Amino acid sequence: MTYILLHNPGCGSSKKGLELLQSKGIEPKVRKYMSAAERLSVEELKDIAKKMGAKSPRVFLREKDAEAAGLSERASDEQVYAAMAENPKLIQRPIGINGKKAVLGRPNERLLDIA
Secondary structure (H helix, E strand, O other): OOEEEEOOOOOHHHHHHHHHHHHOOOOOEEEOOOOHHHOOOHHHHHHHHHHHOOOOHHHHEOHHHHOOOOOOOOOOHHHHHHHHHHOHHHEOOOEEEEOOEEEEOOOHHHHHHHO
């Protein structure tokens, strides 16, 4: 299986997550989801939530950016997925995906749970 890391090179936590994986001999396929060419679709975001065992996208929503982006606390899951697809800054990072499992790398050591 290929380990995929949803990575934002401008984020310190994301950089540390990538470094941690590499230090353990894991060379993930890096997906720079903040770039227009590599953005995540609503379907991909739903798949990530499913792989995390979550019922809601809020488990990997950057709450502190949600309000500034105009996303209400009462927004439906569908509205949250749509907002994340449109504005990837709303997605917590890093996220590791390996086969049928995904994990939010907070703390970064959690990325190793699915390696």
